[in-house]
Amino acid sequence: MKKLLVLSMITLFAFTGCKKETPDPGTEVSSVSTDYKAFAVEFTATWCPYCGTYGFPAFENMLENHKYKITALSIHPDDDIVDDAYPAQDEFEDFYDCGGYPSAGVNVSVGGYPSDNYFNGQINTATNANTATKAGVGIASSVSGNTMTVNTKTVFFADVAGKINLAVYLVEDNIINDQNTTSTTIIDAEHDNVFRGSAGNTAWGSTITTGATKGTKLDGIYTIAIPADVRNKANLHVVAVLFVMNPTTGKPTAVLNSNAL
């Protein structure tokens, strides 16, 4: 009977062992969302007074009010936070028709002036138009030295036609820096989602497919050099955006979905 007991214990241990498969958060993707997230951008600077009065509070409100429904980039030119504008900045400013700071855009809607009403309206419009999510993208990332490695998994929930690009951006949260306004200076303002570069140094990423059928799953691995002006690597996160591209102009015509982790 002792042998029976011992063998039973061994068997039980063998089955218990089957359940101990812990995914590696750095390489195994578990964040493919079936929900739609709109992609918002804000052009701003710490020295810009109207940014502090209008753009900064509107952007922070948007991050809080729509935190599960958006991904966002706060794109700065040279200022206290960014040493030199990142290579993709010109592409963003050109596409979103940024004539001055502050300025904003949501998905492929361009030329907006950041306010609560602007962001609320644009984000609601974008999410209402995409209640049946056609694709999702999941992210897993790890930092080694000054390199961020990003594993992505794109899953198509419906047939999708056209050229699809995946863009991977690096952003930094919780940057404490003064922000100028039209009347005063906000001391130690917290700046979130500050754009810190992109995979391939492009605004619209790279093409992952030209049409996909429902159920298609595509893997990707991207690296982004962490720039020297990053304040704290622990506050970095990744934004990934699936764009439907115009093959002629090379610019996006729609945002299929986006995600952040």
Next chain:
Amino acid sequence: MRIKGILLILLCCFFTAGELSADVEKKKRRKKKKKKGQQETAFHQGQIGFQAAGGFLLKTDYSSTDYPLFGTTEYDRGFPIYFRGEYGITDFLSAGLYFGMFKEKVTITDVTNPSNINGFDHSFKSIGLRAAYHQNIGLALLDPYAGFAVGITTVKVTPFGTENLITPMEKGPLGFSIYAGANVCFTPNIGVFVEGGYSRWLPMISAGVQFKFL
């Protein structure tokens, strides 16, 4: 890892059977009750047996997909249960009835949006007839067998959530399975059994207790 576990169970079963058999043989020799020339068998004509078991699922139609891709996955999985009764038609053939069922609920919570919850309820029920061939190996305690079952079977997957991530499924009404196992008798009336069964919809290993009469 599961294969390793299954092999260990089978090894455990046969090894234990051998040990128990040897012990009982020794006792019998000591008591000198064994009549010369009479062969002991663990299964014989006219025998009536009842078994109740729990199971270990090898897979389900929905367990091999990559749900962890879509968030935190919780499996609220009921223990598969299984009842059967059998009658010895001859010294090597049995026939009987069985009933088995299994339920699970799989919930997938989006790690990037906690309010985006998807998942499905999965149920399996089967009731029907089974027949088995019993191999007499000359041991009073071990009754290896193999057979097939046919029954009314319902497999149903009902998705829930905000997105159509899961494809609904309903299959039936007729299901077949093949199985092999061994009854191990501790006493002439009480024992345990281990059985491996394969059906398209719910292959599993089950283990349980058996009571037999006559």
